[in-house]
Amino acid sequence: MILRAILLLFLLFNALYAKPYxxxxxxxxxxxxxxxxxxxxxxxxQITLDGVKNGTDMEKLQAVNEFYxxxxxxxxxxxxxxxxxxxxxYEFLGKDAGDCEDYVIAKYFALIYLxxxxxxxxxxxxxxxxxxxxxxxxxYFKTPRSxxxxxxxxxxxxFPASKRKDLIPIYNFNGDSLYKAGKSGTGKKLKKQKSHKKxxxxxxxxxxxxx
Amino acid sequence: MTLFKQIAIILSxxxxxxxxxVMVLNFSSANESVQKRLFEDAKNTASSLxxxxxxxxxDIAMMSTMINANYDSGNYQFISLVDVDGLIxxxxxxxxxxxxxxxxxxxxLNITAPIASANVSAGWSPIGLLNVQSDVSYAYExxxxxxxxxxISFAILAFIGLIVLNxxxxxxxxxxxxxxxxxxxxxxxxxxxxxxxxxxxEFKDVVLGMNNMVRKVKAMFDKGNEELKRQKxxxxxxxxxxxxxxxxxxxxLPEYLKIDxxxxxxxxxxxxxxxxxxxxxxxxxxxxxxxxxxxATIFNTYSLNYKNSIVARMNGTEFSILLPECSDEAGLKIAxxxxxxxxxxxxxxxxxxxxxxxSLGLYEYNYTQNIAQLLSRSDNxxxxxxxxxxxxxxxxxxxxxxxxxxxxxxxxxxxxxxxNGFSFMSYKAVDAKTKKEVHNALSISMNVxxxxxxxxxxxxxxxxxxxxxxIYTKILDMMFMQPDMKLQSSTCxxxxxFDFLNSKDTYEHMNELFNAHAxxxxxxxxxxxxxxxxxxxxxxMKLYKKLLDKHNIGLAIFEFIGESxxxxxxxxxxxxxxxxxxxxFLGQSEQGLSALKLITESIGIDLIATSVMDMETLHALREKxxxxxxxxxxxxx
Numbered sequence: 097m098i099l100r101a102i103l104l105l106f107l108l109f110n111a112l113y114a115k116p117y118x119x120x121x122x123x124x125x126x127x128x129x130x131x132x133x134x135x136x137x138x139x140x141x142q143i144t145l146d147g148v149k150n151g152t153d154m155e156k157l158q159a160v161n162e163f164y165x166x167x168x169x170x171x172x173x174x175x176x177x178x179x180x181x182x183x184x185x186y187e188f189l190g191k192d193a194g195d196c197e198d199y200v201i202a203k204y205f206a207l208i209y210l211x212x213x214x215x216x217x218x219x220x221x222x223x224x225x226x227x228x229x230x231x232x233x234x235x236y237f238k239t240p241r242s243x244x245x246x247x248x249x250x251x252x253x254x255f256p257a258s259k260r261k262d263l264i265p266i267y268n269f270n271g272d273s274l275y276k277a278g279k280s281g282t283g284k285k286l287k288k289q290k291s292h293k294k295x296x297x298x299x300x301x302x303x304x305x306x307x
Numbered sequence: 308m309t310l311f312k313q314i315a316i317i318l319s320x321x322x323x324x325x326x327x328x329v330m331v332l333n334f335s336s337a338n339e340s341v342q343k344r345l346f347e348d349a350k351n352t353a354s355s356l357x358x359x360x361x362x363x364x365x366d367i368a369m370m371s372t373m374i375n376a377n378y379d380s381g382n383y384q385f386i387s388l389v390d391v392d393g394l395i396x397x398x399x400x401x402x403x404x405x406x407x408x409x410x411x412x413x414x415x416l417n418i419t420a421p422i423a424s425a426n427v428s429a430g431w432s433p434i435g436l437l438n439v440q441s442d443v444s445y446a447y448e449x450x451x452x453x454x455x456x457x458x459i460s461f462a463i464l465a466f467i468g469l470i471v472l473n474x475x476x477x478x479x480x481x482x483x484x485x486x487x488x489x490x491x492x493x494x495x496x497x498x499x500x501x502x503x504x505x506x507x508x509e510f511k512d513v514v515l516g517m518n519n520m521v522r523k524v525k526a527m528f529d530k531g532n533e534e535l536k537r538q539k540x541x542x543x544x545x546x547x548x549x550x551x552x553x554x555x556x557x558x559x560l561p562e563y564l565k566i567d568x569x570x571x572x573x574x575x576x577x578x579x580x581x582x583x584x585x586x587x588x589x590x591x592x593x594x595x596x597x598x599x600x601x602x603a604t605i606f607n608t609y610s611l612n613y614k615n616s617i618v619a620r621m622n623g624t625e626f627s628i629l630l631p632e633c634s635d636e637a638g639l640k641i642a643x644x645x646x647x648x649x650x651x652x653x654x655x656x657x658x659x660x661x662x663x664x665x666s667l668g669l670y671e672y673n674y675t676q677n678i679a680q681l682l683s684r685s686d687n688x689x690x691x692x693x694x695x696x697x698x699x700x701x702x703x704x705x706x707x708x709x710x711x712x713x714x715x716x717x718x719x720x721x722x723x724x725x726x727n728g729f730s731f732m733s734y735k736a737v738d739a740k741t742k743k744e745v746h747n748a749l750s751i752s753m754n755v756x757x758x759x760x761x762x763x764x765x766x767x768x769x770x771x772x773x774x775x776x777x778i779y780t781k782i783l784d785m786m787f788m789q790p791d792m793k794l795q796s797s798t799c800x801x802x803x804x805f806d807f808l809n810s811k812d813t814y815e816h817m818n819e820l821f822n823a824h825a826x827x828x829x830x831x832x833x834x835x836x837x838x839x840x841x842x843x844x845x846x847x848m849k850l851y852k853k854l855l856d857k858h859n860i861g862l863a864i865f866e867f868i869g870e871s872x873x874x875x876x877x878x879x880x881x882x883x884x885x886x887x888x889x890x891x892f893l894g895q896s897e898q899g900l901s902a903l904k905l906i907t908e909s910i911g912i913d914l915i916a917t918s919v920m921d922m923e924t925l926h927a928l929r930e931k932x933x934x935x936x937x938x939x940x941x942x943x944x
Contacts, residue, residue, distance in 0.1 A: 218426070218433060235431065240391035244431050257431040267358055268428035273436060 117145055117209050122186060122305050129307055130190040137189050145210060153212055157236055157247060157254055160206045165252045167202075168193050182298045186307040199249040200234040201298060212236075214272040219295075221267040224250070233263065271295040311480050315473065322468050330461045337453045342418060345441040349423035352377060352386075353439040357425035360388070360437065365429040371397045382442040384420060388427065390435040404444050408451040416450065418443045482510040489517050496881050496910040498525045524909050531905030532874045538899035539869060545620040547596050548603035556619040556627055558868040558891050560678045562839070563631060567766045567775065567804050569615065570631035572673030572704070574638035575681060577689040578606070578645070580624040582663030589658060598656060602626070602665075605648045609641045627685070635671050635701055642667040642699045666692040669701040674767065676704075716768035719760070723753045724774070724781050730754060731782075731791055733799065736915055737941040739925055740934040745884075745913070746798040746833060748937055751782050779807045780816060786832075787824035795829040802835040802865055809840060814847060818854055825858035833861030833883050838868070844876035852880050865917070867891070869899070874906050884913035884935070889924055892916050892933045900931055 118126070118138050127135040141163060148159040170193035172181045185202040188194040194202075197219075204217055216237050224231040227250070235244035235257070244257045251260070271292060356377050363369035370388060378386050378399040387398035406413065420441045427434045482505030492499040498521050501514050543555035551559075563570065580602070586595050603618070603626075610616040610628050617629040628645075630638065649665045668689030672681050684702060692700035711719075723729060733747035753760040769775050786801070807813055834855060841848060841864050855862050865886040877885075885907065892900065892914070907914055916928050919938035928936065 218428075220428075220431070237433070240433065265428065265431045267361060267426070268431075268433050269426040270433075273424075273426065 116142055117206065118142070118186065122307065126186060126190050126307050130192075134190045134192070137192060141189060141206070145206060149210060153216075153236070153238070156207060156210045156212060157245065160203050160210070161247045161254055162252070164188075164199055164202050164206070165249055167199070169195065169249060171195050182294050182301075184298065184301045184306050186305065190307055196232045196249055197294075200232050200247075203234045203247050205302070215240075215270065218244070218268040218270050220244075220246075220265055221269075222263040222265050224263060226250075226262040230266075231263070235268065269295070271299070310483065311476060314480070315476055318472055318476070319469055322472060323465060326461050326465050326468070330457050333457055334450075334454060338416065338418075338450055341446045341449055342420070345418075345420040345443065345446055346423060348381075349383070349420065349439040349441045350425075352381065352383070353423040353425035353437050356386070356439070357427045357437045360427045360434070361429060363429070365432075365434055367396055370427075370434075374399060382445050384440040384442045385438070386440075387438045388435055389438065391433055396435060401442055404442075406444050406447055408447045412451055412454070413447060416447065418446055418450075420446070479507075482507060482514070486510055486513050486517070489514070489521075493517065493521065496912075498528070498878070528878055528906055528909040531902045531909065534902035535869060535874055535899065535906060536872065538896065538902055539871075542896065542899055543870065548599050548620055550603050550606070550626070551617060551619040553619060553621045553627075554894060555868075555870070556617055556621070556629070557678060558888070558894065559617060559870075560629075560681065561888050561890075562837075562866055563615075563629065564672075564674055564676055564678060564681065566674065566763050567770060568674040569804075569806060570674070571767065571771055572671070573613070573629070573631040574633040574635065574641075575670045575672050575685045576628040576630070576638065576642055576645075577621075577668045577670070577685040578626040578628070579666045579668075579689055579693065580626075580663075581666065581693070582658070583624050586656075586658055586663050590656060594656070598652065601652050602649055605645055605652070609645050625689075635669070635703060638669045638671070639699065639701055642669055642701075643697075646697075646699060664698060666695075666698040667700075668692040669699070671701065671703045673704055711768070713768065713772055716765070717772045717774065719755050720753070720765060720769050720772065720774050720778065723755045724777055726755070727781070727785055727789070728754045729778070729782050729785060731786070731794075733794070734937060735941050736800070736935060736937040737944055738935045739929060739944060742944050745915070745935055746800050747794065748835075749799050749801045751778075775804065776807045776810060776813070779803060780813070783817065783820060787820050787828060790827070790829050792829060798831040798833065798861075800833040800835050800861075800863060805837045805840050808836055808851070809847075811847070814850055814854070817851075821854060821858045821860070825860065831859075831861070833863050835863045835865045835886065837866045838864045838871075838885075839866065841880060841882070842871040842876050844879060848876075848880065869895075869903060877906060877912060878910055881910055882912055884915050886915045886917050886937070889916045889919050889928060889936075889938070892931060893924070893927055895931070904932065 116123075118141075123135065123138055126138060144159050144163045148156045151159070167188065172178050172195050175181075175191055175193050175195075176183070180197075182201055183191075183194050183198045185205050188198040188202045200219055204219070207217060208214055218235045218237065220233050220235045222231050222233055223229075231248075231250070233249075234247040236247065237244050245254050246257055246260050246263065247254055248260070248263070251262075257263075257265070269292060356373065359373050360370045363373065374386050374388060374397055377383075383399070383401065385398060385400045388396040390396050420443050422438050422440045424439075425437045427437050485501055485503070485505070489499050489501050500518050500521055504514055505511050543551055543558075545552045562568065580599075583595065586598065590598070599620075603620075606618045606626060606628055610618050610630060613630045613633055615631050617627070619627045619629075621627050628641075630641070633641070646665060646667055650660050653660050653663050666689060668685060668687070668691060670681070670685040670688045672684070676684075684704075688700050688702035691702065692698055729751050732750045732752055734750060736745045736748055737743065738745050750762050752762060753765050766775070766778075769778055782801075836851070841862075852862060854860075861883040862880060863884045863886065864882045867885045867887040868891050869887075895903070904914070906912075913935055914933055915935040915937060916933050917937045919925055919928065919936040919940040921940055922943055925936060925940045925943075928934075
């Protein structure tokens with residue numbers, strides 16, 4: 097009885113005082129820049145994330161995948177006037193538009209927020225046979241050798257890789273593992289160690305909370 | 308340390324710091340760039356190789372071959388493939404290489420190339436992580452070459468920079484050098500006016516100030532010079548006959564009556580003019596003055612052939628003619644000639660030659676006598692002449708009984724010269740005001756066969772035997788070659804006579820002697836030269852001055868009675884001090900002495916009175932502001 101009461105109090109405290117995905121300051125700036133609807137989108141995102149905070153990895157994957165797949169697809173050249181740009185989740189949801197890399201990035205950081213181990217998540221460069229175009233999806237490996245689950249913005253549902261015959265994997269990468277591998281070198285380091293140009297830039301933007 | 312050196316050192320340090328900083332920054336930048344390149348290369352290899360490895364579908368053999376191919380074609384420290392569980396699937400490492408760079412350089416830099424990683428996957432599944440590290444030996448060699456090039460460039464730049472800096476500083480500080488030379492000249496009492504005024508304001512102000520000061524001091528000197536010349540005329544010249552006066556004769560006689568006098572003796576003729584009242588009554592004062600003028604011309608004509616002769620008007624009716632090296636026979640002939648000529652002139656003026664006539668008393672003097680003796684004996688001869696029918700009377704000096712004959716002296720002196728039988732004795736010159744010793748005046752004594760002969764004993768016979776110069780040559784040699792160490796660190800003066808200095812051989816000998824030994828002389832030496840020689844300011848005197856300055860030997864004047872017509876020579880030669888007989892200073896008028904002091908003080912020359920024997924004389928001298936003395940009175944201070 098006492099144990100249940102302590103657990104309940106812990107959950108209540110967690111719900112009230114847990115660090116939000118987007119902090120107040122950033123949210124204020126987002127509201128100022130992208131107006132009220134954007135604020136609401138982030139509000140719903142927080143509700144979505146809070147809803148699965150204590151769920152299984154699969155529940156988290158589904159909730160995040162479903163939420164972000166609600167954002168409309170739009171190429172970088174149209175949204176950012178650049179040929180290829182990796183947007184931060186703030187920019188992506190603020191503008192409510194983005195291309196495949198932006199979905200992957202937003203889903204990745206949301207899942208990390210929810211406590212999914214970064215080692216299980218990979219950015220995967222694929223070729224879409226359906227659209228005959230290069231594409232990127234987020235892959236989830238329950239174990240290092242298990243079959244990955246595909247979180248794709250074209251196909252809204254999560255399928256194991258074997259069910260996605262329309263996608264041909266080209267290259268997997270996990271930014272955190274690259275970064276950690278680079279850090280394992282000994283001796284004098286370059287001031288700003290880099291492992292993957294786009295990833296490094298994204299990490300920098302995330303640090304600055306670019307909106 | 309000079310200002311030039313100080314600025315040069317500071318700027319050189321500054322330049323070297325700047326160049327060193329630039330070099331260090333350049334090298335650091337190159338170092339970072341090379342290390343960045345190492346990582347970029349590794350990263351590119353990791354990315355491209357990881358994509359290639361993906362096509363091997365997890366075949367380790369195939370992937371190892373691909374890694375080998377890449378590894379062998381480039382410069383890598385290692386390439387490794389680690390599976391998802393962290394186990395090494397394949398790894399290639401480089402062997403230890405011999406680098407063409409020194410060990411200190413490697414330990415100083417200690418470069419470790421960063422490791423670049425890339426994920427490797429086969430289809431959907433990740434295989435592992437590819438790690439690539441570039442080989443650092445290339446970086447070391449490249450950086451070592453850069454360092455060498457930088458050092459060479461730095462050295463060349465520093466060398467050029469220091470030369471340019473040196474030239475610039477010389478150009479900027481050139482006016483300062485001139486200011487310094489002017490300041491040094493002022494310290495040496497030389498009057499140099501800098502005509503070229505520097506552009507730099509600070510230097511300009513200093514130069515203008517110094518020029519102004521030099522002009523004032525020069526004006527002071529010129530004023531003193533003019534005043535002294537005027538005083539000299541009033542002091543020593545008889546205004547109506549333009550002959551020298553009694554004061555001149557008395558001031559000048561010490562030069563003739565001394566042990567090492569140029570001449571051993573001669574004839575002094577005292578001439579008295581009788582019947583001046585009658586002549587005045589008959590001719591009038593003006594014509595009598597003309598008569599005296601004619602007589603003066605006659606006296607000068609007869610004394611012309613005698614070097615260093617003095618014709619002086621002693622009072623209104625008495626004259627004196629000092630004829631050095633004149634025999635009694637020659638003296639009598641001159642007296643007769645003068646008597647005859649003057650009598651003729653008197654007769655031509657229709658004056659009675661029995662009432663108006665001249666009497667000539669001749670006295671055969673020698674150097675051993677004093678002034679009083681010479682004058683009283685001359686007066687005595689004149690008194691005798693007045694009663695003599697021919698109005699001429701010769702009084703011979705008593706025969707001095709010589710202890711030794713000339714040949715005996717010659718032998719002893721030659722022996723002393725051959726055996727270095729001379730030694731120095733010193734007499735102090737003291738400043739009575741401070742009671743401090745100014746210098747030691749050196750005299751010489753002679754020691755032959757255990758017998759000591761003092762300067763007063765042997766110098767006159769030596770001069771008569773023509774050995775004076777040999778003695779002075781010898782004592783100079785002894786002084787420089789075997790210096791008396793008792794005199795170490797003191798200031799000593801040595802008096803050299805006119806004849807010795809006037810010889811060209813003396814200059815040549817001194818030149819050789821000073822060049823060889825002057826540097827080793829353990830005391831400061833001042834050579835005293837007679838005013839008679841110095842005031843000529845001749846070419847040989849200038850050579851002496853140059854020689855003495857070159858060897859840091861002082862120049863001083865003795866036997867000064869201020870008889871020059873121009874004192875410019877004092878400014879040109881700047882003697883350390885001037886020595887004069889006490890009687891000269893005591894006999895000077897206030898105006899005459901203050902003019903002399905104006906000159907000497909403006910160029911830093913001390914005045915020293917010699918032969919000061921008692922405190923009374925010293926007090927009299929001090930009243931005239933002559934404080935440095937030499938003589939027995941120094942022992943009473």
